[in-house]
Amino acid sequence: MNYPKSHILTKISNIRKQIFRSVSSTASNYRAMCRVRSTKQKYSKICIVVEEADEIVKATSSYKKKLGEELKH
Secondary structure (H helix, E strand, O other), X not given: OOOOHHHHXXXXXXXXXXXXXXXXXXXXHHHHXXXXXXXXXXXXXXXXXXXXXXXXXHHHHHHHHHHHHHHHO
């Protein structure tokens, strides 16, 4: 099945928006981690940063896979 170009561009745009939101959140938590006072707080924040970064990688590969499947059909 061939999808219209506008459908594919909309999908790509949605992917970009999601990645931007995720990256912004990760960066915000990293900045917060740099300003904490205790080691416990720093550990807590860096765990959040790592978790969000993992989500970005998973989401990106998932989106690429779905988009690739749609382009094949």
